[in-house]
Amino acid sequence: AQSVTQLGSHVSVSEGALVLLRCNYSSSVPPYLFWYVQYPNQGLQLLLKYTTGATLVKGINGFEAEFKKSETSFHLTKPSAHMSDAAEYFCAVSNKAAGNKLTFGGGTRVLVKP
Amino acid sequence: KAGVTQTPRYLIKTRGQQVTLSCSPISGHRSVSWYQQTPGQGLQFLFEYFSETQRNKGNFPGRFSGRQFSNSRSEMNVSTLELGDSALYLCASSFLGDFLNEQFFGPGTRLTVL
Numbered sequence: 001a002q003s004v005t006q007l008g009s010h011v012s013v014s015e016g017a018l019v020l021l022r023c024n025y026s027s028s029v030p031p032y033l034f035w036y037v038q039y040p041n042q043g044l045q046l047l048l049k050y051t052t053g054a055t056l057v058k059g060i061n062g063f064e065a066e067f068k069k070s071e072t073s074f075h076l077t078k079p080s081a082h083m084s085d086a087a088e089y090f091c092a093v094s095n096k097a098a099g100n101k102l103t104f105g106g107g108t109r110v111l112v113k114p
Numbered sequence: 115k116a117g118v119t120q121t122p123r124y125l126i127k128t129r130g131q132q133v134t135l136s137c138s139p140i141s142g143h144r145s146v147s148w149y150q151q152t153p154g155q156g157l158q159f160l161f162e163y164f165s166e167t168q169r170n171k172g173n174f175p176g177r178f179s180g181r182q183f184s185n186s187r188s189e190m191n192v193s194t195l196e197l198g199d200s201a202l203y204l205c206a207s208s209f210l211g212d213f214l215n216e217q218f219f220g221p222g223t224r225l226t227v228l
Contacts, residue, residue, distance in 0.1 A: 036219075043118070043204055043219030090157065100147050100208060100217060101170050104157035 002027040002093050006105035014113050019078040021108050023065075023091030026072065033074040034092040034102065035065055044090065050074065061085070086112045116140065118207050118220035126226045132193040135223045139186050139207030145169075146188040147217065148180060151202040160203075163188050192225075200227045 007022040025031055032051045036044040048059025055067040061084075065076045074091060088109045092102040119138045127133050139146050147170075148160040159172040163182035180190040186207070192199055202224050206217040 041221065043221045044206075045219070046216050049216075092157075099170060100145055100162050100206075101159050101172070102147075102149075102157075102217070103159070106156050 002031065002095065002098070002103050004091050004093050004103055004105035006091050006108050008108055009106060010109050010111065012111045012113060013081045015083055016080050019081045019085060019110065021076040021089050021110070023074045023076065023105060024072050025074060025091070025093045027093055027095060029095045029097065032094045033067060034094070035059065035063070035076050036090045036092060038088045038090065047076070081112050083112050083114065086110055118205060118218050120205055120220040120223050122223060123221065124224050126228065127195050128228050129195055129197060131195050132191060133195060133225060134189050134191045135203055135225070137188045137205035137220060139188070140218055143207035143209050144186055145208045145210065146182055146186065147206045148188070148190050149204045149206070151204060151222070152200070160190065195227045197227050199225065201225060
């Protein structure tokens, strides 16, 4: 079985400040990890994913995440927040056997203050 | 290339009725997955279809069913609607249907059950 915990359902950051969204996972087999973003009235858009290889993953819109096996974490960061980053962010886990089945965390809504 | 389209975008039904939602994947994609998104339960996997066969299934009652046609378009059906079925239903398509292929999400169908 696998699960995802996102710490903080709401995060408020100032424009230009660091964005840090926390994600911890549980998986009995090597995980594949994803971050998605959802804007109001839209579907999910993939920001980045980790499958194998380099543990620091760079994604779109300046986001990156680091896979830390020892901490079972996959935190998402962006050095400088922009107003357009206001959205809800979801961490998800899958594995080779699960194929396309994603298990999502509860989501973190990001508010960017001017 | 057109994205994933879902119809209708909004739907209002009453308890006991049944509903059919439609998803047209990106051209060439053979895998379609369905997810339910609610404030209380978050994003939950319903099922995945690949080449007209259900390949994976989540933990939902039998009232939830789906199918996929030869052109990869998919429908999901919910019979005997309950108030708790009110949700945003998202579908996602991918080329081959494994973790190596990005899943592209549609904008969703918002179902309200009165």
